[in-house]
Amino acid sequence: DGGITQSPKYLFRKEGQNVTLSCEQNLNHDAMYWYRQDPGQGLRLIYYSQIVNDFQKGDIAEGYSVSREKKESFPLTVTSAQKNPTAFYLCASSQGTGFSNQPQHFGDGTRLSIL
């Protein structure tokens, strides 16, 4: 079945440590996205990529970094500069680089906690 795979499901980070969240899709989608979900705040956009080797900052990019070396992969690194990283992280993808009306497909998420 086609879909989005996020790993790990749960992740713990020590203070001062960088961690990388994986997101892989086999939907052949051009665009990929990272959101952060906090209770009562909905989903907020961290980074997005509309094509390989290109990505853009979202609304809350500080303390995060991404890469898009392959079409199917869009890993997110939570750096030590992110002071409040505890959250639920969702990866999504959508078809087409020029079509904003394409719905996004979501992964199951990664829950990151600080030790």
Add this chain to the structure above:
Amino acid sequence: AQSVSQHNHHVILSEAASLELGCNYSYGGTVNLFWYVQYPGQHLQLLLKYFSGDPLVKGIKGFEAEFIKSKFSFNLRKPSVQWSDTAEYFCAFSPDTGRRALTFGSGTRLQVQP
């Protein structure tokens, strides 16, 4: 700045009651509108979407939404809810030009009591 307001944070209904969840967006241009649902323990799924044409759109599981451009609203409705509709519902939009990513509302948690 673009934003989405969902007026109800937590709604509790009995089975067979009618549902209406409010959603207003803030953006001056043409938008594409979505409702997503997150059932307990599952990933976010598309419920319905509006791009153009008939402002009344029908989605899965008997849900519908009406786009009222003059009110910047896209309210979700269902005539008769079921216990299985218990979930969190998110309204979202993307502009037709510029940044193509979604802007989400804060979500409405719906609890349907049997």
